[in-house]
Amino acid sequence: QKEVEQDPGPLSVPEGAIVSLNCTYSNSAFQYFMWYRQYSRKGPELLMYTYSSGNKEDGRFTAQVDKSSKYISLFIRDSQPSDSATYLCAMTAMSGGSNYKLTFGKGTLLTVNP
Amino acid sequence: EPEVTQTPSHQVTQMGQEVILRCVPISNHLYFYWYRQILGQKVEFLVSFYNNEISEKSEIFDDQFSVERPDGSNFTLKIRSTKLEDSAMYFCASTGQPNTEAFFGQGTRLTVV
Numbered sequence: 644q645k646e647v648e649q650d651p652g653p654l655s656v657p658e659g660a661i662v663s664l665n666c667t668y669s670n671s672a673f674q675y676f677m678w679y680r681q682y683s684r685k686g687p688e689l690l691m692y693t694y695s696s697g698n699k700e701d702g703r704f705t706a707q708v709d710k711s712s713k714y715i716s717l718f719i720r721d722s723q724p725s726d727s728a729t730y731l732c733a734m735t736a737m738s739g740g741s742n743y744k745l746t747f748g749k750g751t752l753l754t755v756n757p
Numbered sequence: 758e759p760e761v762t763q764t765p766s767h768q769v770t771q772m773g774q775e776v777i778l779r780c781v782p783i784s785n786h787l788y789f790y791w792y793r794q795i796l797g798q799k800v801e802f803l804v805s806f807y808n809n810e811i812s813e814k815s816e817i818f819d820d821q822f823s824v825e826r827p828d829g830s831n832f833t834l835k836i837r838s839t840k841l842e843d844s845a846m847y848f849c850a851s852t853g854q855p856n857t858e859a860f861f862g863q864g865t866r867l868t869v870v
Binding site for chain 1: 761763788790792798799800801802805813846848850852857858859860861862863864866
């Protein structure tokens with residue numbers, strides 16, 4: 644079983660739709676969860692960062708973490724064509740020491756159609 | 758807004774040649790990373806660096822790879838003898854404190870021919 648699984652899509656929605664993106668993970672040591680947005684041939688841009696189960700909201704974005712199910716989600720409300728990108732989930736363990744490497748999902752390609 | 762900067766944006770090199778990819782992390786950050794993304798695949802961890810030494814490296818980071826922080830601002834990744842399969846996007850990232858947000862640069866696209 645892969646450490647982090649993410650449906651690669653592609654996902655195509657009309658403008659204004661609510662988008663739901665999801666990842667599951669198998670390593671219970673993962674405690675910190677991030678969502679990144681990546682445009683083609685660009686670097687990942689941090690959208691959301693959470694470390695506790697529950698919801699965290701920032702503008703049109705809501706990150707949800709369920710540690711008991713090892714499942715995280717990103718919701719985008721009122722989606723815009725400019726949201727069209729690949730969305731990457733990433734997570735890291737609270738391992739102590741000096742290394743906090745991220746383990747990424749494969750990314751979901753989202754297209755928002757005007 | 759502070760950002761991680763990487764140079765060059767694109768590097769083409771012949772197989773067997775050495776390349777150095779450069780990064781300037783965010784100025785008050787202490788933890789530095791290199792990641793790689795082969796076209797169409799996921800972002801993979803290569804190496805982490807803290808307090809002037811490697812904290813962890815992946816299986817990908819073999820003897821052909823090295824990292825260095827030659828001064829107070831730059832962080833470099835050297836590939837000694839490039840192979841075709843080293844062609845990828847290479848991303849530098851930095852964090853200020855353990856387990857806080859990791860910020861990525863725009864990447865260097867390395868093409869080995």
